[in-house]
Amino acid sequence: MSLPTPQYRLSAIRAHDVYEPSEDTFLLIDAIEKDIKEIRKRDPKIVLEIGCGSGVVSTFVNQALGGNVTSLATDLNPHALDITLETAKLNDIKIDVVRTDLDSGLENLRGKVDLLLFNPPYVPTEEEPKSNIELTYAGGKTGRSTLDRLLPRIPDILSPSGVFYLVALHSNDIPMLLKQHSDKMQSSISMERRCGIEHLYILKFVKKLNE
Amino acid sequence: MKLLTHNFVSSRFLKDVKGGYPLKLSAQKIETKDVEFNEEFIKNIIPKCDFSALRSACESINEAANLPQTLPENWIENEELLKELHRLLFCIDIIEGELQCPDTARIFPIKQGIPNLLVEDEQK
Numbered sequence: 013m014s015l016p017t018p019q020y021r022l023s024a025i026r027a028h029d030v031y032e033p034s035e036d037t038f039l040l041i042d043a044i045e046k047d048i049k050e051i052r053k054r055d056p057k058i059v060l061e062i063g064c065g066s067g068v069v070s071t072f073v074n075q076a077l078g079g080n081v082t083s084l085a086t087d088l089n090p091h092a093l094d095i096t097l098e099t100a101k102l103n104d105i106k107i108d109v110v111r112t113d114l115d116s117g118l119e120n121l122r123g124k125v126d127l128l129l130f131n132p133p134y135v136p137t138e139e140e141p142k143s144n145i146e147l148t149y150a151g152g153k154t155g156r157s158t159l160d161r162l163l164p165r166i167p168d169i170l171s172p173s174g175v176f177y178l179v180a181l182h183s184n185d186i187p188m189l190l191k192q193h194s195d196k197m198q199s200s201i202s203m204e205r206r207c208g209i210e211h212l213y214i215l216k217f218v219k220k221l222n223e
Numbered sequence: 224m225k226l227l228t229h230n231f232v233s234s235r236f237l238k239d240v241k242g243g244y245p246l247k248l249s250a251q252k253i254e255t256k257d258v259e260f261n262e263e264f265i266k267n268i269i270p271k272c273d274f275s276a277l278r279s280a281c282e283s284i285n286e287a288a289n290l291p292q293t294l295p296e297n298w299i300e301n302e303e304l305l306k307e308l309h310r311l312l313f314c315i316d317i318i319e320g321e322l323q324c325p326d327t328a329r330i331f332p333i334k335q336g337i338p339n340l341l342v343e344d345e346q347k
Contacts, residue, residue, distance in 0.1 A: 119236070
Protein backbone atom coordinates (compact mmCIF):
# COMPACT_ATOMS: atom_id res chain seq x y z
CA MET A 13 0.00 0.00 0.00
CA SER A 14 1.29 3.42 -0.85
CA LEU A 15 -0.62 6.63 -0.44
CA PRO A 16 0.35 9.51 -2.70
CA THR A 17 2.40 12.39 -1.32
CA PRO A 18 0.43 15.62 -1.67
CA GLN A 19 1.33 18.04 -4.41
CA TYR A 20 2.92 21.29 -3.32
CA ARG A 21 4.58 24.32 -4.92
CA LEU A 22 8.14 24.40 -3.72
CA SER A 23 8.82 27.75 -5.36
CA ALA A 24 6.02 29.38 -3.36
CA ILE A 25 7.24 27.74 -0.14
CA ARG A 26 10.80 28.98 -0.74
CA ALA A 27 9.72 32.45 -1.77
CA HIS A 28 7.73 32.92 1.46
CA ASP A 29 10.14 31.66 4.12
CA VAL A 30 8.03 28.62 4.97
CA TYR A 31 9.62 25.39 6.21
CA GLU A 32 10.21 23.16 3.22
CA PRO A 33 8.91 19.58 3.47
CA SER A 34 12.03 17.69 4.60
CA GLU A 35 13.06 14.35 6.15
CA ASP A 36 11.12 15.06 9.34
CA THR A 37 7.98 15.93 7.38
CA PHE A 38 8.20 12.74 5.36
CA LEU A 39 8.94 10.61 8.41
CA LEU A 40 5.75 11.91 10.03
CA ILE A 41 3.84 11.13 6.83
CA ASP A 42 5.39 7.63 6.77
CA ALA A 43 4.37 7.01 10.39
CA ILE A 44 0.78 8.00 9.66
CA GLU A 45 0.75 5.86 6.54
CA LYS A 46 2.06 2.89 8.54
CA ASP A 47 -0.83 3.31 11.03
CA ILE A 48 -3.49 4.36 8.56
CA LYS A 49 -5.69 1.27 9.01
CA GLU A 50 -5.69 1.74 12.77
CA ILE A 51 -6.37 5.47 12.41
CA ARG A 52 -9.27 4.82 10.02
CA LYS A 53 -10.71 2.33 12.49
CA ARG A 54 -10.73 5.02 15.16
CA ASP A 55 -12.92 7.03 12.79
CA PRO A 56 -11.46 10.47 13.61
CA LYS A 57 -13.67 13.51 13.03
CA ILE A 58 -11.41 16.39 13.98
CA VAL A 59 -7.74 16.58 13.02
CA LEU A 60 -5.61 19.43 14.39
CA GLU A 61 -2.09 20.18 13.23
CA ILE A 62 -0.12 22.69 15.26
CA GLY A 63 2.54 24.53 13.25
CA CYS A 64 1.38 23.34 9.85
CA GLY A 65 4.17 24.95 7.76
CA SER A 66 3.61 24.00 4.13
CA GLY A 67 0.40 22.11 4.99
CA VAL A 68 1.70 18.92 3.40
CA VAL A 69 1.09 16.72 6.47
CA SER A 70 -2.46 17.97 7.08
CA THR A 71 -3.23 17.53 3.40
CA PHE A 72 -1.83 14.02 3.42
CA VAL A 73 -3.92 13.04 6.45
CA ASN A 74 -7.11 14.54 5.03
CA GLN A 75 -6.59 12.63 1.78
CA ALA A 76 -5.62 9.41 3.52
CA LEU A 77 -8.87 9.56 5.47
CA GLY A 78 -10.86 10.08 2.30
CA GLY A 79 -11.92 13.58 3.28
CA ASN A 80 -14.22 12.23 6.00
CA VAL A 81 -12.62 14.48 8.60
CA THR A 82 -12.51 18.14 9.35
CA SER A 83 -8.94 19.45 9.29
CA LEU A 84 -7.81 22.42 11.33
CA ALA A 85 -4.31 23.83 11.36
CA THR A 86 -2.49 26.64 13.14
CA ASP A 87 0.75 28.49 12.58
CA LEU A 88 2.37 31.71 13.74
CA ASN A 89 3.71 32.51 10.30
CA PRO A 90 1.03 34.04 8.03
CA HIS A 91 2.87 32.80 4.93
CA ALA A 92 2.67 29.23 6.22
CA LEU A 93 -1.10 29.58 6.47
CA ASP A 94 -1.34 31.00 2.94
CA ILE A 95 0.76 28.12 1.62
CA THR A 96 -1.28 25.58 3.62
CA LEU A 97 -4.48 26.85 1.99
CA GLU A 98 -2.75 26.70 -1.39
CA THR A 99 -1.47 23.15 -0.81
CA ALA A 100 -4.97 22.07 0.27
CA LYS A 101 -6.47 23.65 -2.84
CA LEU A 102 -3.87 22.04 -5.13
CA ASN A 103 -4.97 18.68 -3.76
CA ASP A 104 -8.66 19.48 -3.87
CA ILE A 105 -9.28 19.24 -0.13
CA LYS A 106 -10.28 21.74 2.57
CA ILE A 107 -8.28 22.78 5.62
CA ASP A 108 -9.37 25.59 7.93
CA VAL A 109 -6.45 27.57 9.32
CA VAL A 110 -6.06 29.91 12.28
CA ARG A 111 -3.13 32.23 12.88
CA THR A 112 -2.19 31.79 16.50
CA ASP A 113 0.48 30.59 18.91
CA LEU A 114 0.20 26.78 19.26
CA ASP A 115 -3.47 26.09 20.21
CA SER A 116 -4.08 29.47 21.82
CA GLY A 117 -7.71 30.55 21.25
CA LEU A 118 -8.80 26.98 20.57
CA GLU A 119 -9.69 26.22 24.18
CA ASN A 120 -13.19 25.20 23.08
CA LEU A 121 -11.64 22.42 21.04
CA ARG A 122 -10.29 20.73 24.18
CA GLY A 123 -11.33 17.13 24.52
CA LYS A 124 -12.50 17.04 20.90
CA VAL A 125 -9.34 16.47 18.86
CA ASP A 126 -9.23 12.91 17.54
CA LEU A 127 -5.90 13.23 15.78
CA LEU A 128 -3.27 15.77 16.86
CA LEU A 129 -0.09 16.39 14.90
CA PHE A 130 2.91 18.45 15.91
CA ASN A 131 6.27 18.84 14.24
CA PRO A 132 7.78 21.43 16.58
CA PRO A 133 10.94 23.47 16.22
CA TYR A 134 13.15 20.76 17.75
CA VAL A 135 16.74 21.75 17.01
CA PRO A 136 18.79 22.70 20.10
CA THR A 137 19.93 26.30 19.61
CA GLU A 138 21.77 28.87 21.69
CA GLU A 139 20.22 32.06 20.38
CA GLU A 140 16.68 33.36 20.22
CA PRO A 141 15.12 32.81 16.77
CA LYS A 142 14.67 35.98 14.73
CA SER A 143 13.47 35.14 11.22
CA ASN A 144 10.48 33.04 10.13
CA ILE A 145 12.83 30.29 9.03
CA GLU A 146 14.74 30.27 12.34
CA LEU A 147 11.41 29.99 14.14
CA THR A 148 10.62 26.79 12.24
CA TYR A 149 13.48 24.87 13.82
CA ALA A 150 15.00 26.75 16.77
CA GLY A 151 14.09 24.94 19.96
CA GLY A 152 16.27 26.54 22.62
CA LYS A 153 18.87 24.70 24.73
CA THR A 154 17.04 21.35 24.90
CA GLY A 155 15.30 21.81 21.56
CA ARG A 156 12.06 21.57 23.50
CA SER A 157 11.29 25.20 24.36
CA THR A 158 8.17 25.28 22.14
CA LEU A 159 7.13 21.69 22.80
CA ASP A 160 7.39 22.15 26.57
CA ARG A 161 4.77 24.89 26.39
CA LEU A 162 2.27 22.57 24.69
CA LEU A 163 3.04 19.24 26.38
CA PRO A 164 1.11 19.84 29.63
CA ARG A 165 -2.14 20.31 27.66
CA ILE A 166 -1.95 17.27 25.37
CA PRO A 167 -4.28 14.94 27.35
CA ASP A 168 -6.82 17.76 27.64
CA ILE A 169 -6.75 18.54 23.93
CA LEU A 170 -7.28 14.92 22.85
CA SER A 171 -10.73 13.34 22.66
CA PRO A 172 -11.28 10.11 24.65
CA SER A 173 -10.07 8.09 21.63
CA GLY A 174 -7.50 10.68 20.57
CA VAL A 175 -4.03 10.02 19.18
CA PHE A 176 -1.06 12.39 19.08
CA TYR A 177 1.93 12.14 16.75
CA LEU A 178 5.01 14.14 17.64
CA VAL A 179 8.26 14.68 15.76
CA ALA A 180 11.31 14.70 18.04
CA LEU A 181 15.06 14.53 17.91
CA HIS A 182 17.31 12.18 19.87
CA SER A 183 18.75 15.17 21.75
CA ASN A 184 15.23 16.22 22.91
CA ASP A 185 15.45 13.33 25.46
CA ILE A 186 13.18 10.66 23.99
CA PRO A 187 12.86 8.56 27.21
CA MET A 188 11.69 11.65 29.09
CA LEU A 189 9.16 12.50 26.37
CA LEU A 190 7.78 8.94 26.37
CA LYS A 191 7.18 9.19 30.12
CA GLN A 192 4.97 12.28 29.74
CA HIS A 193 1.44 11.79 31.09
CA SER A 194 2.04 8.05 31.48
CA ASP A 195 -1.06 7.91 33.72
CA LYS A 196 -3.27 9.23 30.92
CA MET A 197 -1.57 8.21 27.68
CA GLN A 198 0.21 5.22 26.25
CA SER A 199 3.36 6.19 24.40
CA SER A 200 5.55 4.44 21.86
CA ILE A 201 8.18 5.10 19.23
CA SER A 202 6.29 4.87 15.96
CA MET A 203 9.31 5.35 13.74
CA GLU A 204 12.92 6.45 13.88
CA ARG A 205 15.39 7.33 11.18
CA ARG A 206 18.89 8.69 10.96
CA CYS A 207 19.16 11.52 8.47
CA GLY A 208 22.71 12.80 8.35
CA ILE A 209 23.48 14.23 11.79
CA GLU A 210 19.82 14.14 12.85
CA HIS A 211 18.34 11.12 14.58
CA LEU A 212 14.63 11.65 14.11
CA TYR A 213 11.76 10.01 15.96
CA ILE A 214 8.02 9.95 15.56
CA LEU A 215 6.45 9.45 18.98
CA LYS A 216 2.89 8.27 19.26
CA PHE A 217 0.65 8.92 22.26
CA VAL A 218 -2.72 7.23 22.61
CA LYS A 219 -5.22 8.34 25.21
CA LYS A 220 -5.91 5.62 27.75
CA LEU A 221 -9.55 4.77 28.19
CA ASN A 222 -10.90 5.71 31.60
CA GLU A 223 -11.14 2.70 33.81
CA MET B 224 -13.00 30.31 7.96
CA LYS B 225 -15.87 27.93 8.32
CA LEU B 226 -18.55 28.46 10.95
CA LEU B 227 -17.38 25.16 12.46
CA THR B 228 -14.05 26.84 13.20
CA HIS B 229 -15.85 29.88 14.61
CA ASN B 230 -17.54 27.48 17.00
CA PHE B 231 -14.17 26.50 18.47
CA VAL B 232 -12.35 29.86 18.75
CA SER B 233 -12.44 32.10 21.79
CA SER B 234 -10.45 34.98 23.27
CA ARG B 235 -10.00 33.29 26.64
CA PHE B 236 -6.21 33.53 26.18
CA LEU B 237 -6.42 37.32 26.61
CA LYS B 238 -5.36 38.72 29.94
CA ASP B 239 -8.29 38.96 32.40
CA VAL B 240 -10.77 37.37 29.98
CA LYS B 241 -12.67 34.46 31.53
CA GLY B 242 -15.41 33.87 28.96
CA GLY B 243 -14.34 35.28 25.63
CA TYR B 244 -16.94 33.15 23.86
CA PRO B 245 -18.53 33.16 21.40
CA LEU B 246 -16.57 35.71 19.41
CA LYS B 247 -18.88 38.15 17.66
CA LEU B 248 -18.67 37.57 13.93
CA SER B 249 -19.06 40.17 11.23
CA ALA B 250 -18.41 39.43 7.60
CA GLN B 251 -17.76 41.59 4.55
CA LYS B 252 -17.12 38.77 2.11
CA ILE B 253 -18.58 35.28 2.23
CA GLU B 254 -18.22 32.44 -0.24
CA THR B 255 -20.39 29.38 -0.36
CA LYS B 256 -19.04 26.07 -1.61
CA ASP B 257 -20.88 22.84 -2.11
CA VAL B 258 -19.53 20.18 0.20
CA GLU B 259 -20.98 16.70 -0.13
CA PHE B 260 -23.52 15.95 2.62
CA ASN B 261 -22.38 13.14 4.88
CA GLU B 262 -25.13 12.33 7.34
CA GLU B 263 -23.03 10.18 9.66
CA PHE B 264 -20.32 12.81 9.82
CA ILE B 265 -22.64 15.69 10.71
CA LYS B 266 -24.31 13.51 13.35
CA ASN B 267 -20.91 13.02 14.95
CA ILE B 268 -19.87 16.67 14.71
CA ILE B 269 -23.01 18.25 16.21
CA PRO B 270 -22.35 16.94 19.74
CA LYS B 271 -18.91 18.60 19.58
CA CYS B 272 -20.49 21.97 18.72
CA ASP B 273 -22.06 24.70 20.81
CA PHE B 274 -25.45 25.29 19.24
CA SER B 275 -26.11 28.73 20.67
CA ALA B 276 -22.70 29.98 19.47
CA LEU B 277 -23.49 28.61 16.00
CA ARG B 278 -26.88 30.28 16.07
CA SER B 279 -25.42 33.67 17.04
CA ALA B 280 -22.81 33.39 14.25
CA CYS B 281 -25.58 32.54 11.76
CA GLU B 282 -27.68 35.48 12.93
CA SER B 283 -24.78 37.87 12.44
CA ILE B 284 -24.48 36.87 8.77
CA ASN B 285 -28.24 36.53 8.16
CA GLU B 286 -28.16 32.77 7.77
CA ALA B 287 -30.27 31.79 10.79
CA ALA B 288 -33.67 31.78 9.06
CA ASN B 289 -33.99 27.98 8.99
CA LEU B 290 -32.34 27.37 12.32
CA PRO B 291 -34.47 26.77 15.45
CA GLN B 292 -33.76 28.78 18.63
CA THR B 293 -32.41 25.70 20.37
CA LEU B 294 -31.34 22.30 19.12
CA PRO B 295 -34.49 20.13 19.23
CA GLU B 296 -34.28 16.86 21.12
CA ASN B 297 -34.95 14.77 18.03
CA TRP B 298 -32.34 16.58 15.88
CA ILE B 299 -30.64 13.32 14.99
CA GLU B 300 -33.75 12.14 13.10
CA ASN B 301 -34.44 15.45 11.40
CA GLU B 302 -32.78 15.14 8.00
CA GLU B 303 -33.79 18.61 6.89
CA LEU B 304 -32.16 20.14 9.95
CA LEU B 305 -29.05 17.97 9.52
CA LYS B 306 -28.72 19.22 5.95
CA GLU B 307 -29.09 22.81 7.09
CA LEU B 308 -26.50 22.31 9.84
CA HIS B 309 -24.16 20.77 7.28
CA ARG B 310 -24.60 23.78 5.01
CA LEU B 311 -24.01 26.25 7.83
CA LEU B 312 -21.00 24.50 9.38
CA PHE B 313 -19.15 23.35 6.26
CA CYS B 314 -20.30 25.20 3.15
CA ILE B 315 -20.09 28.83 4.28
CA ASP B 316 -16.59 30.29 4.15
CA ILE B 317 -15.93 33.68 5.76
CA ILE B 318 -13.29 35.29 3.53
CA GLU B 319 -13.12 38.83 4.91
CA GLY B 320 -14.48 39.95 8.24
CA GLU B 321 -13.85 40.29 11.94
CA LEU B 322 -14.13 38.42 15.18
CA GLN B 323 -14.70 40.49 18.28
CA CYS B 324 -14.02 39.52 21.88
CA PRO B 325 -17.36 39.84 23.74
CA ASP B 326 -15.59 40.94 26.94
CA THR B 327 -12.94 43.43 25.79
CA ALA B 328 -14.26 44.37 22.30
CA ARG B 329 -10.83 43.54 20.92
CA ILE B 330 -10.96 42.84 17.19
CA PHE B 331 -9.37 39.86 15.46
CA PRO B 332 -9.37 40.32 11.69
CA ILE B 333 -10.26 37.61 9.16
CA LYS B 334 -8.34 38.13 5.93
CA GLN B 335 -8.34 35.85 2.90
CA GLY B 336 -10.21 33.30 4.97
CA ILE B 337 -7.66 33.30 7.82
CA PRO B 338 -8.61 34.53 11.31
CA ASN B 339 -5.69 36.12 13.14
CA LEU B 340 -5.75 35.56 16.90
CA LEU B 341 -2.19 36.74 17.52
CA VAL B 342 -1.76 39.51 20.06
CA GLU B 343 1.34 41.27 21.28
CA ASP B 344 2.89 39.67 24.36
CA GLU B 345 1.84 42.42 26.77
CA GLN B 346 -1.84 41.89 26.01
CA LYS B 347 -1.89 38.18 26.74
